[in-house]
Amino acid sequence: MNLKELSKLLGLSPTTVSRALNGYPEVNAATRMRVTEAALKHGYSPNLLAKRLATGRTLTIGHVVPLSVHQMINPIFADFIAGAGEVYSTSGYDMLISVVPPEQEHAAYRKLATQRGVDGFIVHGPTVTDPRIALLQELGIPFLVHGRGGPSESNYSWLDINNRRGFLRATELLLDLGHRRIALLNGHETMSFAARRRQGFDTAMAERNVPVDPALLRSEEMIEPFGFEAARQMLSLDRPPTAFLVSSMMIALGVLRAAQERGLEPGRDLSIVTHDDDLSFLPNHGAIPLFTATRSSIREAGRRAAEILIEIMTHPGTGPRQELWESDLTIGLSTGPRPKET
Amino acid sequence: MNLKELSKLLGLSPTTVSRALNGYPEVNAATRMRVTEAALKHGYSPNLLAKRLATGRTLTIGHVVPLSVHQMINPIFADFIAGAGEVYSTSGYDMLISVVPPEQEHAAYRKLATQRGVDGFIVHGPTVTDPRIALLQELGIPFLVHGRGGPSESNYSWLDINNRRGFLRATELLLDLGHRRIALLNGHETMSFAARRRQGFDTAMAERNVPVDPALLRSEEMIEPFGFEAARQMLSLDRPPTAFLVSSMMIALGVLRAAQERGLEPGRDLSIVTHDDDLSFLPNHGAIPLFTATRSSIREAGRRAAEILIEIMTHPGTGPRQELWESDLTIGLSTGPRPKET
DNA sequence: CCCAGCTTTCAAACCGCTTTGAATTTTGCC
DNA sequence: GGCAAAATTCAAAGCGGTTTGAAAGCTGGG
Numbered sequence: 001m002n003l004k005e006l007s008k009l010l011g012l013s014p015t016t017v018s019r020a021l022n023g024y025p026e027v028n029a030a031t032r033m034r035v036t037e038a039a040l041k042h043g044y045s046p047n048l049l050a051k052r053l054a055t056g057r058t059l060t061i062g063h064v065v066p067l068s069v070h071q072m073i074n075p076i077f078a079d080f081i082a083g084a085g086e087v088y089s090t091s092g093y094d095m096l097i098s099v100v101p102p103e104q105e106h107a108a109y110r111k112l113a114t115q116r117g118v119d120g121f122i123v124h125g126p127t128v129t130d131p132r133i134a135l136l137q138e139l140g141i142p143f144l145v146h147g148r149g150g151p152s153e154s155n156y157s158w159l160d161i162n163n164r165r166g167f168l169r170a171t172e173l174l175l176d177l178g179h180r181r182i183a184l185l186n187g188h189e190t191m192s193f194a195a196r197r198r199q200g201f202d203t204a205m206a207e208r209n210v211p212v213d214p215a216l217l218r219s220e221e222m223i224e225p226f227g228f229e230a231a232r233q234m235l236s237l238d239r240p241p242t243a244f245l246v247s248s249m250m251i252a253l254g255v256l257r258a259a260q261e262r263g264l265e266p267g268r269d270l271s272i273v274t275h276d277d278d279l280s281f282l283p284n285h286g287a288i289p290l291f292t293a294t295r296s297s298i299r300e301a302g303r304r305a306a307e308i309l310i311e312i313m314t315h316p317g318t319g320p321r322q323e324l325w326e327s328d329l330t331i332g333l334s335t336g337p338r339p340k341e342t
Numbered sequence: 343m344n345l346k347e348l349s350k351l352l353g354l355s356p357t358t359v360s361r362a363l364n365g366y367p368e369v370n371a372a373t374r375m376r377v378t379e380a381a382l383k384h385g386y387s388p389n390l391l392a393k394r395l396a397t398g399r400t401l402t403i404g405h406v407v408p409l410s411v412h413q414m415i416n417p418i419f420a421d422f423i424a425g426a427g428e429v430y431s432t433s434g435y436d437m438l439i440s441v442v443p444p445e446q447e448h449a450a451y452r453k454l455a456t457q458r459g460v461d462g463f464i465v466h467g468p469t470v471t472d473p474r475i476a477l478l479q480e481l482g483i484p485f486l487v488h489g490r491g492g493p494s495e496s497n498y499s500w501l502d503i504n505n506r507r508g509f510l511r512a513t514e515l516l517l518d519l520g521h522r523r524i525a526l527l528n529g530h531e532t533m534s535f536a537a538r539r540r541q542g543f544d545t546a547m548a549e550r551n552v553p554v555d556p557a558l559l560r561s562e563e564m565i566e567p568f569g570f571e572a573a574r575q576m577l578s579l580d581r582p583p584t585a586f587l588v589s590s591m592m593i594a595l596g597v598l599r600a601a602q603e604r605g606l607e608p609g610r611d612l613s614i615v616t617h618d619d620d621l622s623f624l625p626n627h628g629a630i631p632l633f634t635a636t637r638s639s640i641r642e643a644g645r646r647a648a649e650i651l652i653e654i655m656t657h658p659g660t661g662p663r664q665e666l667w668e669s670d671l672t673i674g675l676s677t678g679p680r681p682k683e684t
Numbered sequence: 685c686c687c688a689g690c691t692t693t694c695a696a697a698c699c700g701c702t703t704t705g706a707a708t709t710t711t712g713c714c
Numbered sequence: 715g716g717c718a719a720a721a722t723t724c725a726a727a728g729c730g731g732t733t734t735g736a737a738a739g740c741t742g743g744g
Binding site: 354355358361368370373392395396397398 | 699700701
């Protein structure tokens with residue numbers, strides 16, 4: 001059942017039927033009623049492909065995901081996607097995900113943009129000097145970056161959390177508790193978010209004139225074994241850290257495992273502060289959460305990112321939009337004053 | 343730059359140019375060369391929307407993801423998607439993800455199918471009596487189920503692992519080690535995979551005439567706190583379990599945390615066997631893996647699922663395809679003989 | 685040299701919808 | 715009742731490709 005058939009059935013022109021269904025004002029109320037009823041009755045729904053070609057809009061938003069051995073598809077991305085997808089489907093948009101080898105990433109953006117496969121992009125995981133931003137500006141297609149990257153951050157739209165300040169406050173918290181030997185287990189510091197967290201850490205330490213020991217700094221893939229191995233190794237140093245500041249719950253779980261293995265009780269013998277993306281499958285709630293954490297829901301970020309991008313696409317010409325969220329600092333069971341004997 | 347312009351530029355008809363670029367045989371080799379060169383030089387790439395409308399094929403595969411508070415987007419899904427997406431992009435397909443409230447799930451399938459938004463579907467997480475299979479059969483659109491569900495399993499295509507046998511073998515392993523009080527921390531048993539794992543467990547226990555204690559059976563969302571809470575509670579029973587068989591690495595990490603909290607050493611004081619989906623961010627490898635596990639890569643499943651679906655779509659009319667994978671049983675550090683004192 | 689039979693190219697129809705510009709019908713007012 | 719303006723409806727021209735059926739150009743055997 002297509003538009004032509006339906007209009008013939010109704011004795012109307014395709015024009016009128018199309019307008020009636022799309023809510024245009026210049027159609028008689030009675031006619032519109034008749035049309036919508038007939039459409040429902042005969043199970044008519046417009047062919048998306050035709051609609052897209054005619055309007056030039058795809059109502060699709062693209063997410064290009066580079067797939068490499070190192071930068072793995074991670075659960076953080078999944079939760080972001082869930083949030084964004086929620087907004088898309090209520091706003092009538094579709095989500096297109098293109099998983100490509102890293103060396104084809106640029107080609108993928110270019111192809112989707114020039115072949116009119118999507119109306120806009122959300123860019124994930126910007127690096128400190130991210131070339132994708134310039135590419136998308138050159139392609140002239142709406143986009144929003146989750147995070148900030150590249151040399152300038154004023155001429156494009158982004159949504160980010162204040163990573164620097166979050167880790168600055170977290171470090172201060174540990175310093176206030178008397179800790180001096182604080183280990184930082186960070187994500188890859190080529191990533192913008194990790195670099196900013198590092199800055200926050202360094203700044204807080206410098207302000208209190210506490211030296212940073214390079215032996216306590218690691219920057220790797222944020223998975224559980226990283227936390228475990230790094231903590232295990234650092235805890236067997238001559239002067240082990242009394243506190244760990246880590247960039248993800250997965251790392252924190254690894255640190256926890258290493259601590260428990262040594263019989264150290266978190267909060268008493270060892271402090272752990274983590275960033276918590278509030279992932280749906282890794283809850284850190286409860287009466288008192290397990291970990292003291294800087295928290296910001298990645299899913300909520302996905303939702304908001306989608307909203308902003310849709311606004312950008314529907315109101316082109318307005319300047320870039322930027323939103324910076326502060327993260328919550330919630331106290332859990334994993335922090336306490338520096339143990340006396342140290 | 344569109345087809346008409348390019349053809350005018352070349353002094354050819356759009357027909358010929360189209361054929362030249364799409365590799366049809368009835369075009370002169372010299373002409374084809376000239377056309378492809380010109381296309382490259384002028385940066386011509388066909389408008390996808392037009393192409394889709396003309397051919398009726400979208401080259402898009404849909405994944406409908408119900409989003410509810412209970413059934414969360416989980417990292418398992420993310421890894422599957424990564425595998426599938428990899429195959430899609432090398433085969434020229436796009437991946438469309440539709441995140442919808444659970445009550446709109448059927449409508450979403452129907453809409454994507456009838457509006458010709460996608461050429462096929464991959465169905466995730468089938469339940470024991472899954473209505474989506476009948477729906478998709480009625481809609482007459484190609485699809486492949488990851489897992490098996492519904493009353494019959496012979497008249498549609500699926501890719502699954504042998505969950506029943508995997509857990510049967512895992513249970514036998516624990517029984518061979520002398521364990522009698524074995525706890526099962528499973529996923530929701532409305533899900534097909536969890537029901538089958540339960541069957542495997544029950545069968546193995548029954549074959550050895552070992553009674554199953556209902557107090558040691560739990561079936562919930564597979565997240566870390568579930569493993570922690572359940573293990574913590576069970577370990578404080580009068581007759582605590584000496585072994586845990588669990589359905590995901592996340593649960594296993596929770597059990598591990600509860601065990602360590604009590605000072606129990608896994609492998610010596612307590613045995614843990616888990617199913618391991620081989621998630622990229624939760625590796626269980628190493629010289630000796632942390633957990634003894636039934637392992638099957640979910641990412642590899644995603645890849646294969648995509649391959650099979652594409653075969654189905656390109657060769658319609660052939661019967662349903664089904665593939666059942668056995669999982670590996672790898673011995674890690676988390677299992678050992680039943681402690682003497684119990 | 686002619687013509688059958690290939691090879692190559694082309695004009696036009698089509699995919700199913702939107703939208704422009706014109707035509708038709710209604711309405712409101714004198 | 716007549717007429718201009720407003721409200722509806724319509725025919726036709728896109729959107730940018732693919733594909734059908736016919737035409738034009740080549741080849742080679744008689």
